[in-house]
Structures are given as structure tokens and as C-alpha cells.
Amino acid sequence: MTSDRYPEREAITYYPKNSDVKRINFQELRHQVDGFAKGLIKLGLRKGEKLGIVVGRRYEFIVAYLGAVKAGLVAVRYFSYLKADQLGQQINKVGCSALVIDNDALVSIRKLVPDVEEASVPCCLQPFPNVRCFINIDSMENKGACLFLRRIICSGDSKGGTELQSLENQIQPDDPAVIYFTSGSTGEWKAVVHSHSALVESSISVSEIHARLNDENTGCHLCVVNMYSVSADALIAPMLTIGDRLVFPESVDVQTVRYTLQKERCTSTVLYPSHVFEIINLAENEDFFSLKLALIGGNIIPKPVLDKSKKVLTPNIQNTFGMTEALLVTSHLPTDPVDGRVQTVGRPFSNSEIKVVDENFHIVPVNTEGEICVRGPNVFMHYHDDEEKTSAAKTPLGWFKTGDVGVMLDDGRIRHLGRKDDCIKKSALKIYPIEIERHLVGHSKVKQCQAVAIPDEKFVNEVCMCVVLRPGVVCTEEEIMGILKETVHERLIPKHILFFDSFPATETGKIPRKKVAEMAAKRLEI
Numbered sequence: 001m002t003s004d005r006y007p008e009r010e011a012i013t014y015y016p017k018n019s020d021v022k023r024i025n026f027q028e029l030r031h032q033v034d035g036f037a038k039g040l041i042k043l044g045l046r047k048g049e050k051l052g053i054v055v056g057r058r059y060e061f062i063v064a065y066l067g068a069v070k071a072g073l074v075a076v077r078y079f080s081y082l083k084a085d086q087l088g089q090q091i092n093k094v095g096c097s098a099l100v101i102d103n104d105a106l107v108s109i110r111k112l113v114p115d116v117e118e119a120s121v122p123c124c125l126q127p128f129p130n131v132r133c134f135i136n137i138d139s140m141e142n143k144g145a146c147l148f149l150r151r152i153i154c155s156g157d158s159k160g161g162t163e164l165q166s167l168e169n170q171i172q173p174d175d176p177a178v179i180y181f182t183s184g185s186t187g188e189w190k191a192v193v194h195s196h197s198a199l200v201e202s203s204i205s206v207s208e209i210h211a212r213l214n215d216e217n218t219g220c221h222l223c224v225v226n227m228y229s230v231s232a233d234a235l236i237a238p239m240l241t242i243g244d245r246l247v248f249p250e251s252v253d254v255q256t257v258r259y260t261l262q263k264e265r266c267t268s269t270v271l272y273p274s275h276v277f278e279i280i281n282l283a284e285n286e287d288f289f290s291l292k293l294a295l296i297g298g299n300i301i302p303k304p305v306l307d308k309s310k311k312v313l314t315p316n317i318q319n320t321f322g323m324t325e326a327l328l329v330t331s332h333l334p335t336d337p338v339d340g341r342v343q344t345v346g347r348p349f350s351n352s353e354i355k356v357v358d359e360n361f362h363i364v365p366v367n368t369e370g371e372i373c374v375r376g377p378n379v380f381m382h383y384h385d386d387e388e389k390t391s392a393a394k395t396p397l398g399w400f401k402t403g404d405v406g407v408m409l410d411d412g413r414i415r416h417l418g419r420k421d422d423c424i425k426k427s428a429l430k431i432y433p434i435e436i437e438r439h440l441v442g443h444s445k446v447k448q449c450q451a452v453a454i455p456d457e458k459f460v461n462e463v464c465m466c467v468v469l470r471p472g473v474v475c476t477e478e479e480i481m482g483i484l485k486e487t488v489h490e491r492l493i494p495k496h497i498l499f500f501d502s503f504p505a506t507e508t509g510k511i512p513r514k515k516v517a518e519m520a521a522k523r524l525e526i
């Protein structure tokens with residue numbers, strides 16, 4: 001166990017918004033995680049029950065998550081910014097027995113359960129008939145059904161310790177361990193169930209990458225992604241398995257990201273494209289000498305931005321490919337050319353299989369586009385309480401149909417083209433929005449862009465480029481068209497350019513392309 005090998009080594013460096021940096025070593029982390037797990041057992045929670053976690057980017061999230069899994073519970077990871085009614089629906093969808101909350105989440109809980117701080121434990125309050133208690137990480141005392149986190153951590157309780165040790169022998173690899181909620185770009189929530197085996201296998205694969213980066217396993221990873229995504233697990237994994245350090249700021253504004261990258265001498269990080277664009281524009285003369293790997297998720301980085309990023313951040317920049325249902329599934333080799341690491345998403349991990357198939361689920365030849373399908377221990381078990389959606393997404397032989405379109409190259413690397421449903425069919429042409437958008441993403445005047453299909457008077461789809469400009473910027477349709485004509489093949493040139501103040505977004509922050517297309521069609525009166 002890592003905590004036995006490196007008890008005094010720093011495990012987590014936590015930057016709260018309004019207080020001093022907290023540094024927690026592996027011995028302290030294990031003490032808190034074990035204490036929380038024992039406290040959950042003492043509360044009467046049993047193996048297989050569900051513990052919801054509704055907190056922001058807080059260090060306590062990690063303690064609650066790891067403690068729940070260690071106690072044999074299923075950790076249900078909720079987005080902390082959900083509206084009260086959405087949160088209530090999701091809590092009841094999976095039947096949580098208890099919830100870990102912060103004061104922000106408590107505001108929503110009070111709207112749904114006004115007397116939550118007057119009720120007794122175990123409670124049985126509408127609209128949450130299954131929830132027995134709430135555990136508040138911000139409270140300094142127990143208030144009704146809201147218990148104080150620190151009082152739950154009862155590591156000195158011998159009975160809890162005995163039961164926890166017994167549980168470790170009962171938990172099976174195929175037992176459910178965690179539930180993520182995902183809506184993709186549809187806005188329709190699904191509860192994705194993963195097993196203990198999936199978490200372990202994914203952790204091993206990710207940790208192998210980081211072990212190659214660092215001498216004596218002394219890496220330091222900056223966690224910028226939200227704690228409800230699989231990318232967060234990719235950064236927690238090296239801490240747990242090989243003893244690397246996790247740098248965990250509560251705020252992820254660009255200034256904090258720049259500061260912590262340099263101050264803590266981080267060797268790797270997962271960044272959103274928005275962070276990359278902001279950092280390279282603001283920090284061109286700064287030195288990120290310690291950074292050995294930057295994983296970019298969420299979009300393809302265009303070549304001009306890539307070239308600048310290699311100079312400012314690190315030459316080793318990689319796109320990643322993963323999803324809620326299959327965790328992270330591809331990686332690059334150290335020998336892969338840098339440009340190729342951005343143009344492709346790498347090869348499958350050693351424990352994953354990938355194939356690219358046609359509409360009849362037959363494998364297509366190399367260098368031929370098709371739907372990317374994934375199989376392996378990192379693939380989800382099922383959608384909670386939804387056999388129909390599970391059967392539609394996962395074959396009897398365990399292949400997950402991702403809905404993503406890609407090409408397998410001769411050397412086994414995967415080039416990702418975009419979502420299957422996003423394909424724009426223009427006469428005999430098939431156009432994927434990313435083929436056009438990548439030439440505007442990262443431009444100094446463009447904040448966001450979406451290429452959508454708009455039918456013309458002959459009902460032939462034409463491409464409309466919808467653009468949100470950066471604040472204070474002036475730009476014309478002719479200027480955007482000029483940029484595209486310089487870099488994009490003529491068959492991909494959009495017929496329309498439209499400017500918007502903003503785009504709608506789902507609760508997960510994704511832009512629903514169909515809604516943008518509807519907005520564009522209305523503007524064009526089509």
C-alpha cells in the first residue's frame with residue numbers, strides 16, 4: 001500500500017480559496033479515509049448502498065470518495081452546480097442512502113427539505129425517502145439530520161476498524177463502485193455504473209504513463225478538471241498507486257493554474273482547451289520548466305496553438321480520448337512524434353480493445369472512417385435501472401458503441417473525427433464539424449464556435465459557422481470567412497457565418513449542437 005511505503009511523503013497539496021495551503025501526507029490521508037469509512041459503517045450504511053457526494057472542488061471530496069469506495073458503498077458523484085429540482089431527481093433516481101454536502105449544496109437541500117436541520121437521524125424526509133442522513137463538510141456541529149464530517153471520522157473506533165477490515169475481504173472486483181451522471185450533448189441524464197475492477201484497471205494504465213515520465217516516482221500532477229469527470233480519476237490514480245503528489249486548487253481560474261504549475265513544479269496536468277488558450281496568451285515569457293506532460297481534453301488543438309503551446313508549456317502535449325462509459329481508453333508512446341500526438345488520440349491501453357466498424361458492425365479497413373467501439377474492464381457495467389439504454393449502447397459481447405467517429409491508422413493510432421450524430425451530410429459529402437472548427441478554435445478573436453447543418457431551399461444541407469467572439473473584439477463575417485478560406489478545403493467552406501452573444505450549455509458545460517442549429521435556422525428564417 002502506498003501509505004505504508006511513503007507515510008511521510010506529501011500526497012495532496014490543497015489550495016483553498018480563502019485560507020492557507022494545506023499539505024497532507026499519505027499517512028494523514030489514509031487516517032482520514034479510513035476514519036470516514038469506519039464512520040459510515042458506524043452510521044449503519046452497508047455494502048452496496050449508495051453515498052451521494054455533492055460538494056465543489058474541495059479536498060474533502062477526495063476523502064469522501066475514497067472512504068465510500070473503501071467501505072463497500074457506491075460513490076455517486078453529482079455536479080455541485082445542479083439546480084435543486086435536478087439534484088432531487090438524480091438523488092432519487094439511484095436511491096442514495098446518505099449524502100455528503102457542503103454549504104452551497106445545503107441551500108438546495110433546504111429548498112427541497114425545509115426541516116432538514118430539525119429532523120432526527122436516521123431521517124425519512126420527503127422528497128428523499130431513502131436518505132437517512134446528510135454529512136456537511138462545512139458545519140462545525142451536528143444540526144438535525146445534518147451531521148458534521150469531522151465527527152464521522154471515528155478512526156479510533158475498534159468495532160468500525162474490525163468491520164472495515166472484514167469488508168476488504170468481501171468486496172469483489174465486479175461489485176459496483178461508482179456512479180457518474182452524464183448527459184452527453186443531449187441533456188438527457190444517464191447514471192453510469194462502474195465496477196471496482198474498472199477503477200483499478202484504469203488506475204494502473206494511467207499510472208504507467210506517469211511512471212515513465214518521472215524518476216523515482218516523484219511526479220506532481222495539477223488537477224484542473226472538475227471532480228465529477230473521469231479525468232479527475234486519471235490524476236488521483238498516480239497518487240494512489242505510485243505515490244505521486246496531487247496539486248488540487250479549489251479555484252481553476254487561469255491565474256491560479258499558472259501560479260500552481262510553477263510554484264509546485266508540476267510535472268503533468270490535464271487542461272481544458274480554454275486554459276491552454278489563456279495561458280499561452282498571458283504567459284508567453286514565463287517558465288514552466290518542470291512540466292513534462294500536458295493532456296488536453298475536450299477539443300482538438302489547432303496547429304498554430306499547438307506550436308505556441310510547445311514553446312510556452314511543454315513539447316509533450318497530447319490529446320486524450322475517453323468517456324464516462326469507458327473511462328480513459330487511449331494513450332501515446334514516448335516515441336510518437338509530437339505533432340502526431342495532437343492529430344491523433346493514441347493507441348488503446350494494453351487492457352482495452354478498440355475497433356472501428358460500419359453500420360452493420362463490421363470492422364472497416366484501416367484508414368477508413370467508422371464508429372469507434374471499445375471493450376475491456378474499463379467499460380461500464382450498465383446504466384442504472386435502464387436496461388433499454390444499456391442494450392442499445394453495449395453489445396452482448398461487451399463492446400461499447402461510443403457514438404464517436406474515427407479512423408484507425410496503419411500504426412494502430414486513432415484519429416478522432418467527432419460525434420456520429422454531428423455529421424453534416426451535404427449531398428454526397430460527409431462533413432464533421434471538428435474539421436472546420438479546429439481552424440477557428442484558439443483564434444485571438446474567437447471565444448467559441450460551432451459548425452452546424454442548415455438546409456437550403458433545395459433541402460440540401462449547408463454549413464453554418466456560428467461564432468461567439470471574445471469580449472470587446474470587433475470582427476466581421478468577411479474576416480471569419482477569410483480565415484477559413486486560407487486554411488480549410490473549399491468543400492468545407494461554410495455558406496453562412498453568424499455571430500452570437502453566447503451559446504446554450506448543458507449542466508455538464510457541453511454545447512448542445514442541435515439547439516445551436518435551431519437558433520441559427522431561426523436567425524436565417526429557414
